[in-house]
Amino acid sequence: MYNFFDQLFVALGAWLVGLVVAAGNGVSKLCCGQPMSEAAAHNVAAGTQVVLICVTIYGVFALCFGLATWLERKMLARIQNRYGPNRVGPFGLLQFVADGVKMLTKEDIVPARADKLVHFLAPAIVLAPALLMFGFLPFGRNMAPTDLDTAVIAFFAVGAGSELALFMAGWGSRNKYSILGALRAVAQMISYEIPLVLAAVPVVMIVGSLSTSQIVAAQGTDSFLDVKGWFVWTPWGFAGFILFLIAATAESNRSPFDIPEGESEIIAGFHVEYSGFKFALFFMAEYLGMMAMAGLGVTLFLGGWHGPKLLPSWAWFMLKGFLIVCWLIWLRGTLPRLRVDQLMAFAWKAMLPFALFNIFATAVWFYLPKTTFLQSAVAWIITAALVVAAYLVISRFVSRRAGAPRVYRYAS
Amino acid sequence: MTTLAHFQILASLLFVIGLFGAVTRRNAIVVLLSIEIMFNAANLSLVAFWRYSPHPEQLSGVMFAIFGITIAAAEAAVGLALVIVIYRYYKSIEVDGMRSLKG
Amino acid sequence: MLGNGLLQGLVVTARNFIRSYFDPERLTTVQYPEERVTLPENSRSFPFLVYDGTPDNLRCVACKICEQECPPQCIYIEVERDPKTGKPVRRPRVFDIDYSVCMQCQICAEVCPFDAIKMDQVYELAGTDRFGGMLHDKAALLKSNEYYHQIRPTEADEVDARLSQSKKKVSPPIAKPAAVPPAQPVPPKTDV
Amino acid sequence: MEPATHIPWIASHLWLIPLLPFLAGGVSALLPRRCRKLSAGLAIGAIGISTLLSFCALAESILRGLLPHAGRQWSAMQTHEAWHWLTEFTWFSYGTTSLKLGFVLDPLTAAMATMVSFVSMLIFIYSLGYMDRDKNFTRFFTFLSLFAGAMLGLVVANNLLLFFICWELVGVASYLLIGFWYHRPSAAAAAKKAFIVTKLGDIGFFAGLLWLYHATGTLQFYTPDHTGALEQATALAGLPGIMGLSLAGTIALLIFCGAVGKSGQWPLHVWLPDAMEGPTPVSALIHAATMVAAGVFLVARTYPLFQASPQVLTLVAWIGAFTAIMAATIAIAQNDIKRILAYSTVSQLGYMVMGLGVGGMAAAMFHLLMHGFFKALLFLGAGSVIHGCHNEQDVFKMGGVKKHMPVTFWTYFVGTLALAGIFPLAGFWSKDEVLTAAFNWGGGWFHKGPFALGCIGVFLTAFYMWRQVCLVFLGEYRGEKATVGHKQVGHEEAETQHETVPGVPHESPAVMTVPLVILAIFSAFMGFSGLPEHANLIHHFLSPEHAPHHVNWFVIATASALAFAGLGVGHLLYGVKPLAADEPDPLKAKLGKLRDFCRDKWYWDELYEATVVRFANIAAVVVDLGDRLLDGVTVGMGLLARGLSFINDKFDEHAINRSFDGSCGTVRLMGRCFAALQDGRVQSYLRLVAVAAALLAFWFFLK
């Protein structure tokens, strides 16, 4: 029974592929009088699989995007003691449909002196990495869209592509707010990419592979509960997870790291000149990027699709992903926006050294013996002490500067 | 089938395009970009040689490419920093203007 | 320790989030078409004409004081004449107020010696006709004294008391305008 | 060495001994300044556990080395062969080779580690009292832990590279500690001097290390399969090195450079007295247990290399002897209580190095160990006196301290006698061992020279120590603060270290005196572990393959007589008639210029100032001058050319008619063409490079 639900989509996919191949054979018989050759059948099956995966990812995550916007508005509203959307559909659940219709029907405005081609291409290019990133995450048992042995680095490489798109959007609009926002976005994302990658390095070190499937497999146990192996329970994993969450928040340009959009300073940053569906694409890219980051966080630290066998594996993955998304929303509802210099100083002076030290602590963990329970406990305590010590030291340096006044480089 | 010669010719073509840019353009940034193009062409050539080599398990071409990419990144960082400084000094990034060794 | 403040902030927002579900008092939003706030008694929008009992029995005597006092001049009054004698009768034949011009200053209500014109509380007056749509004629302006009692009970009681007193003092049905102190219709009220 | 069938627990966990102080240092580095007790507790706890572990190691080693033969005659007790317990691990692999590090437990390590950790522990405890009022207490214990950890790491290392790393860490820690009161310019300068001077020696050491690695392919001292660097010493002795030395000799010489720097041997001894600028516990630690001992220990550790080259051993012996006598003469004329002790240390180190040079490795190590105890005692005693006398360091401003500080006096007295080599205290036995070894070195004046110098040194040592005791403890108090109420000036500096009660000296707290008492007991009785003849436990233990010397009554008698003579002379000069305040040093009248020469440290600093530093300055000037000269030549050439061209111009215009103008034009044109190639545009160069490369490639293919 459990296996049935667990493998429901896998079986469904296999059945659909079989259906398409059978149909192809039928067509082939009608046209040429004989079934497809072995190679042709293989190609058709592979092609169908690719199409299925793409359609599933688009469909599921477009839906998730909608739900996430609804969730965000609802949660923010409740944090601020409001109702949030509650008109369209039950609990306002269909609000995103209404929004989508609104976006689609709005006028598409292009500034007169904009760089038309760049302005046009940017929204499309910004969405592509966000969607591609899902291709490297295993969503459930036997449910990895791709199984690269370079998946983690591929994820980050694809993510790096979105910076350029943001810049194109900002520059193509020919608006000083949008160029400011774009440069802020690029500077921020390139700065936080480093702690982001370094936060993932410990996991790669321990697993010894860049493949997300193997990383997830390394966190699994055979038990019913299946939570013991999650990396987040280790000191370095916990520290890495926190680092990853912070860097992912910055990487997806979300509050409190939303200075590229900074409504009160630069109106909406790089997408100030976009309206209608192009704006919707930016919006979508932001949310999809956030969810992909959440998915990677789940994969690297929260055991991927492993979880107590009360729910199917894919449900666990989605649940954990949504928990991270909720955390990001909660954070947005709590913290005010950072200043640019604080943001940069935090990336380079706090997160980067801490991430490097976390790698060192991981190496210590790696070399400590962990065969008996006592040894594991000792290893845990030593590593935790290292991480906490590093945190204390770095926090002392960070706090020392916290109250200092802003130093202007050129203005004063 | 694609032969090694195809890759090498393509790499040479790209190299030549880069060389053309490096000797022709006046703007220092474009000259640096052209040099990046030449780097990439060389990397492409190396990886192609690795792919077609009789001993691919040595991974020499791949290693060279990785180190090449690393060095090119360092070069780009320093080069562009220099361009910015030159701009601050000369208020121009024309390579033709940079003839004086005196700062 | 670094991060303490962040955690405290997160706790505050989480508390808001959870309590908003158990404590409806926290939610300040009024879901307008279904829910409305009860207006304070002294809130006002546009003027209306008060009648006692039936619409024929309106208080206005067409003295045109309000028309003359109205700063934006949005009131238009024509005195009704006896069809036989041609003499003016003490009631308006036409009484129009253009709501699109009215600035809700309450001067008309203050100067009216007969407590005939009062300020209404309606606010959903949207219409599609830009020019004539907001021109309310006598029929549209007439509202009963009961309605007046309904929207501002305190003021209406005072007005009624005053009117009945003046009726007792002056036996003729027509009160002298001079007998009534002008421009002091409503004593200021502080609470609703 | 027996096959590594059974290795005791301590031998495989030897790394714990240095690791614990390192950890304590690391943790207390993170602590805020206010966590004074915690950091001190951590440091003392760590060094305490290290001490226990060291004692374990010593016990295991004694069991291994001596017990199998218990019940036999003493003479038969020795195992007659060296043995080591090794643990090794791979640091990193590099291709097929790997760099291995390791730890070794042998008698040398065991004895040294015990002494170092024990003495360090006592000094740590003493520091609790001494540094009580310092606001950087936490930092002090951090550095102390680092220092002790580095030194212990060096002691247990089985690899020259690991040894070198710890050696440099010792250098860094000493830099930090000497310059602990870095706001004093003299302390900062002294720290810098110590660091730079020892680095001079380290250059040689590092070169030797690299050469050794090149020659043997390993830096392990000993390996289980007997291919360690030291085990190949005899093979290296057969290979040629430089200056007529064998390869082993060359490497040994280079390594000895490091030891010279670290152990304050002539000519690199100048930093050691200046290092007195640090807090007194630091001086004690540097002089007794850690830093200077490292140099001697280095030679002892790499002794097989030295043994393989008699020439180098000779050099070592003479340098040691010279240092011993030189420092002793300087010490007799110093005023500063700590400087006297510092030069005494240099002198005693000279003895040790001489002992090493004359082939008495066990004797030298014995002296090192004993010296560690009594020199720590003396320094801590001096610190106690300084502490008691309100930061006064000039012995002529002390006096009569005995009655105010009885515990300090009696422990100091024991230390003095031990250093002077009075029977039956520790110094007597160890110095006797060294002198016997020197006496037995060989015949002829050349080989007896170190012995003779050593004997004079014994006299001088006793003299200056007794001088110090007389000046400090006997007589009446000569300090300026003798009268209560005269404390207005000069007290700001003192505030950081202790309460500023003016007037008479006072006894130090128990936390300072208890270590003194313990050290005094050790200084008094440890010497019995090294009785001459067959009962020489230390000798059997440290170098079982060499038979100990027989009792040489001549040496004993000479040394004792000289020591007593020194004491007597000292008492005559300073003890019989105690000095009054402001009375000049009586030695001045007796020795005259010679005393000034000694007081001014033989003018070594001035010599270096005049030679090394001036050479650098002169070189700079010369280079500058050369530069100017060349400039002048260039300008002159230019002027000449201008003159010539002027003449030429006239000549051209007036003497030569226009028929030449055509050819001139051609030349000018060609010049312009070539000049165009050198237009400073980077892209034209690039063009040329591309074309040239293409042409070269064409030529290559067509050929």
Add this chain to the structure above:
Amino acid sequence: MDTAFIILSLITVAGAVWAVTLRNLIHAVLSLVLFFFGIAGFFFYLNADFVGWVQILVYVGAVAILAIFAVMLTHNLTAEDEPGFFSLRWLTGMAIAATVGAVLWFAIRSNAAMSQTAPAGVASNVADIGRKMMTDWVVPFEVVSLLLTAAMIGAIVIAMEQISHRK
């Protein structure tokens, strides 16, 4: 030659040509990004996945961004005074490029080994690359790490120069 190769070549060559010829510097940089993606595509095509991803991560994620920042910081969005197509400068450039290209062409054509086809089953494995990097290539690895550190410090120092002068 197959379709993928042709498409990738077109992308790459187009990107390269635009990058060196376009007047608008931002357009040039964006074309360069196209070129980088093309090269990465070739790396995937040649089964060198890791190099391909590194190419994207380093070039698209860092070098292109750096170039953009350089353009932005030098206020020099368009190179207006570039000489025209038939200027002497361009013709010389093309002549030199053609010379070098001819040499390379000659070299490639004269080598018999160039006509071989790709052997099957050649792929780069990340684990193998890592192992090689830590064993046979450890010296270049260390040297490159040193170089990167030096370049980082150098770039910062060079670009900070003005500020340090102010103090």
